[in-house]
Amino acid sequence: SPRVLSGIQPTADSFHLGNYLGAVRQYVAMQEGYDAFYCVVDLHAITVDYQPEALRRRSRIAAAQLFAAGLDPERSTVFVQSHVREHTELAWVLICLTGMGEAGRMTQFKDKSAKSGESSAGVGLFTYPILQAADILLYQANRVPVGADQKQHLELTRDLAQRFNHRFGETFTLPEPHIVKGVEKITDLQEPTAKMSKSSSSAAGILDLLEQPGPLRKKVMRAVTDAGSEILADDENKPGVTNLLRIQSALSGTPIPELEARYAGQGYGTFKKDVAELVVETFTPIRERTEKLLANEADLDRMLAVGAARARTVAASTMAQVRDRVGFLPSL
Numbered sequence: 001s002p003r004v005l006s007g008i009q010p011t012a013d014s015f016h017l018g019n020y021l022g023a024v025r026q027y028v029a030m031q032e033g034y035d036a037f038y039c040v041v042d043l044h045a046i047t048v049d050y051q052p053e054a055l056r057r058r059s060r061i062a063a064a065q066l067f068a069a070g071l072d073p074e075r076s077t078v079f080v081q082s083h084v085r086e087h088t089e090l091a092w093v094l095i096c097l098t099g100m101g102e103a104g105r106m107t108q109f110k111d112k113s114a115k116s117g118e119s120s121a122g123v124g125l126f127t128y129p130i131l132q133a134a135d136i137l138l139y140q141a142n143r144v145p146v147g148a149d150q151k152q153h154l155e156l157t158r159d160l161a162q163r164f165n166h167r168f169g170e171t172f173t174l175p176e177p178h179i180v181k182g183v184e185k186i187t188d189l190q191e192p193t194a195k196m197s198k199s200s201s202s203a204a205g206i207l208d209l210l211e212q213p214g215p216l217r218k219k220v221m222r223a224v225t226d227a228g229s230e231i232l233a234d235d236e237n238k239p240g241v242t243n244l245l246r247i248q249s250a251l252s253g254t255p256i257p258e259l260e261a262r263y264a265g266q267g268y269g270t271f272k273k274d275v276a277e278l279v280v281e282t283f284t285p286i287r288e289r290t291e292k293l294l295a296n297e298a299d300l301d302r303m304l305a306v307g308a309a310r311a312r313t314v315a316a317s318t319m320a321q322v323r324d325r326v327g328f329l330p331s332l
């Protein structure tokens with residue numbers, strides 16, 4: 001069966017609703033029909049300022065949330081990126097195939113380095129998308145479920161795969177991004193034209209998967225809505241209401257026009273209350289399962305060891321081919 005791979009960063013103590021709808025829910029769905037690989041990308045997480053203890057904690061929290069959200073360790077290979085050395089090894093080879101200008105055009109790098117100040121942005125941040133390409137190409141992934149913000153990184157990945165294949169012979173599968181319309185960019189509740197983001201959203205703008213029902217309800221009720229009182233999807237004039245409609249539609253499986261009809265003539269109050277309940281109903285069981293998994297670190301670490309062993313088999317086979325193709329001497 002075709003292969004799927006995706007990665008998620010352990011850079012916060014919880015995933016948020018954007019991560020969940022744009023990525024994690026897709027991971028779970030794609031266990032059907034795909035040979036699935038999902039990795040907690042701790043190597044990516046050290047491209048910005050961080051604390052070692054926080055990274056360790058967050059890597060376990062990230063893995064626990066993936067299992068809690070529905071990844072089945074029997075069907076999916078869930079692992080931690082740094083456990084599979086081939087990621088860094090392939091990244092180096094791909095770095096040597098990437099142009100400075102090409103890497104410099106990555107908009108996420110430009111945004112992140114602008115924020116941290118030109119001189120304090122590390123070289124790791126610059127090479128971040130190339131490591132991401134290595135993650136994907138190592139597993140010969142056909143599909144990569146991601147949010148819209150990762151589109152450019154997927155284009156670079158395809159370019160690098162093609163470049164390698166032309167120069168050294170057919171080696172890598174060209175991956176397709178899997179970006180789901182309607183959930184590809186969930187926005188900040190307080191700033192509904194900006195992406196909901198671990199690094200730039202305020203606490204009031206973000207709904208965390210592991211948050212308690214009280215604060216979740218409060219944040220949805222206080223979400224910025226727009227002038228007027230109609231509940232209609234309109235990105236131009238009603239980005240706040242539109243974001244909430246997308247969230248409700250995705251969580252309930254109800255098409256947006258049906259929701260617009262349901263709330264016709266009603267104010268924002270009932271609508272927001274319904275969205276809040278839906279968020280709480282979705283998040284609560286995931287939070288409870290995450291807490292259970294985290295209460296037994298030894299078991300969680302064992303699940304990740306099994307994942308790493310499976311991932312290594314695939315990664316080692318690709319890397320053996322790469323070493324030979326690029327002209328490295330066999331190490332006897």
Ligand code: TYM
Nearest residue numbers: 006007008009018019022023132135146147184185186196
């Ligand atoms: P990260 O951890 O920043 O984000 C994880 C996933 O969540 C998606 N996402 C969103 N989707 C919709 N609306 C939002 N507001 C929102 N915010 C985040 C992201 O698009 C992403 O899919 N570079 C990747 C990590 C990575 C990776 C990989 C992904 C490393 N290696 C290999 C795919 C394949 C990232 O930004 O993760």
